[in-house]
Amino acid sequence: MKLQEKTGRDLLRQQFFDTRAHDWDARNHSPELRRQVAAMLDELRIEEGMTLLDVGCGQGILLPFLRKLVGERGRLIALDTSAAMLSGVAERDAGTLAIHAPAECIPLLDCYVDRVICYSAFPHFTDKAAAAGEFFRVLKIGGSAHVLHTGSRDFINQLHDRYQEVAGDYLPSRQGMETLFRNAGFSSLCLDEGENHYAFSAFRK
Numbered sequence: 001m002k003l004q005e006k007t008g009r010d011l012l013r014q015q016f017f018d019t020r021a022h023d024w025d026a027r028n029h030s031p032e033l034r035r036q037v038a039a040m041l042d043e044l045r046i047e048e049g050m051t052l053l054d055v056g057c058g059q060g061i062l063l064p065f066l067r068k069l070v071g072e073r074g075r076l077i078a079l080d081t082s083a084a085m086l087s088g089v090a091e092r093d094a095g096t097l098a099i100h101a102p103a104e105c106i107p108l109l110d111c112y113v114d115r116v117i118c119y120s121a122f123p124h125f126t127d128k129a130a131a132a133g134e135f136f137r138v139l140k141i142g143g144s145a146h147v148l149h150t151g152s153r154d155f156i157n158q159l160h161d162r163y164q165e166v167a168g169d170y171l172p173s174r175q176g177m178e179t180l181f182r183n184a185g186f187s188s189l190c191l192d193e194g195e196n197h198y199a200f201s202a203f204r205k
Helices: 008-028 031-042 063-070 126-140 155-160 176-184
Strands: 051-055 075-082 095-101 111-117 139-149 188-194 197-203
Touching: 031 063, 031 197, 051 063, 051 126, 075 111, 095 126, 111 126, 126 176, 126 197, 176 188, 176 197
Parallel strands: 051 075, 051 111, 075 095, 111 139
Antiparallel strands: 139 197, 188 197
């Protein structure tokens, strides 16, 4: 996809994350939430040696858990639009490739990764259809994409409305997510949602 110029809304959102990057994980990920994240990742059937793409990686909160799953033979790629957030990636996992780019224009070859994991980031993508299309493009046949949150859809949407810079950055409805990912080419979709978790999975057959 051709990279589009950032809008005023995009720049406001990026500034929001840039200015909070230095202590983002300390403020947002308690030990209990870290254990919850690890448990969610354990459900994804990630195997040793896989190549994983963490889209909207932030400071790299997922990386230690992902490294444990893929081992030293596995390859981790972390992508984010905030350079300030990406500055923390090397501290989490020195072997991770950090990429400064938007989810709507991922600079990777087609059919390159085994899993796309998007934790606590999908609502902030300006063009969600384009992002879903990129997830599909970079996935290998038989691969899967996962949109994860440690909260329900309603909780996430209400949380974002507390901040002007990300107000309106919503997780789509179940039907909306299914439409986005089915139009992108995914043929098998499932959603597991509860009061304290949200896990949407899409599979490339």
